[in-house]
Amino acid sequence: MNFTKQDLSNIHKFDDDMLKAVIEADNTIDKDLFELADEVRREYYDNKVYLRGLIEYTNYCKNDCYYCGIRCSNKNAKRYRITKDEILDVCKTGYDLGYRTFVLQGGEDSYYTDDMMCDIVSSIREMYEDCAITLSLGERSYESYKAFFDVGANRYLLRHETADNNHYSKLHPDRMSLDNRKKCLYNLKEIGYQVGSGFMVGSPYQTSDNLVSDLRFLQDLQPDMIGIGPFIRHQDTPFRDKENGTMELTLRMIAILRLLFPYSLLPSTTALGTINEGGREAGIKAGANVVMPNLTPIKYRGQYELYDDKIYTGEESAEGRKALEKRLEMIGYRVVTDRGDVNKLK
Numbered sequence: 001m002n003f004t005k006q007d008l009s010n011i012h013k014f015d016d017d018m019l020k021a022v023i024e025a026d027n028t029i030d031k032d033l034f035e036l037a038d039e040v041r042r043e044y045y046d047n048k049v050y051l052r053g054l055i056e057y058t059n060y061c062k063n064d065c066y067y068c069g070i071r072c073s074n075k076n077a078k079r080y081r082i083t084k085d086e087i088l089d090v091c092k093t094g095y096d097l098g099y100r101t102f103v104l105q106g107g108e109d110s111y112y113t114d115d116m117m118c119d120i121v122s123s124i125r126e127m128y129e130d131c132a133i134t135l136s137l138g139e140r141s142y143e144s145y146k147a148f149f150d151v152g153a154n155r156y157l158l159r160h161e162t163a164d165n166n167h168y169s170k171l172h173p174d175r176m177s178l179d180n181r182k183k184c185l186y187n188l189k190e191i192g193y194q195v196g197s198g199f200m201v202g203s204p205y206q207t208s209d210n211l212v213s214d215l216r217f218l219q220d221l222q223p224d225m226i227g228i229g230p231f232i233r234h235q236d237t238p239f240r241d242k243e244n245g246t247m248e249l250t251l252r253m254i255a256i257l258r259l260l261f262p263y264s265l266l267p268s269t270t271a272l273g274t275i276n277e278g279g280r281e282a283g284i285k286a287g288a289n290v291v292m293p294n295l296t297p298i299k300y301r302g303q304y305e306l307y308d309d310k311i312y313t314g315e316e317s318a319e320g321r322k323a324l325e326k327r328l329e330m331i332g333y334r335v336v337t338d339r340g341d342v343n344k345l346k
């Protein structure tokens, strides 16, 4: 099927077959698709790029997702946990560098009880009233999510990874459930969080129909943030021999997401920068508007290895941040010191 730019500008009206055809089209549509996506992101967010300071505070996880380098059965992973004081230290460094969102991300680690998390979140909230606090700690109960929200967390990231039950069961052990993950996402919305979800592109066994299901699930959920990145294999997982996802399809999915969710905050992820040098900049040009430099203390950095060869950009330093600003300026975008809340007002 051939699509003109005019056709693609109506993608929000496409049925499943047409969406699938866009996902499977050859690369001649990408120029039009990326231009349209960029026009839409500029309407909503101008040329601004928002920074999120990522703090990977634990790489312990009770789960065993087949694609993940920190899955519980990977005995080669060197595990670490960061103390509250270390977290507050990196928040200070990040704040001084202009970060106004902190993202606490970790595996599902019950060592950090609800009380501990509430203590950490409320301490950050007390010190940085003007910052957004984003949590990404996996599946927890409604009550836990509510407790974190009540002490000052504003946003929550929980990728659904795939919205198709059959595909989900090929990526996760039986004890994990897509239904529960979806329930968590709706609970988070009900509580009042700005919610982020998302999926891997090119994960093993994924079909174009699965990607269409992902888009339809997101249309139902209406998340504020959508994080996607290419699947990248990790040597210590059952998927060690699987093909990686591609930058091309990831960029196309970013552009489609921008057109279907014009208001959304879309990160150009580290995985995209890992699979291809310049991948993150390409992601911004295809419609993404967020980057998430890593503020995790350097001594732990190499240990949060969800996939092989993860890049370390040095953007947590003042020089690194300037270099990032420059790279984005060169392609026409502007890094801002701002919480970067979702813009649903249009």
Ligand code: SF4
Pocket (backbone or CB within 6 Å): 061, 062, 063, 064, 065, 068, 069, 070, 071, 072, 106, 107, 108, 138
């Ligand atoms: S993907 Fe997340 S939940 Fe699954 S093993 Fe890795 S850190 Fe744990």
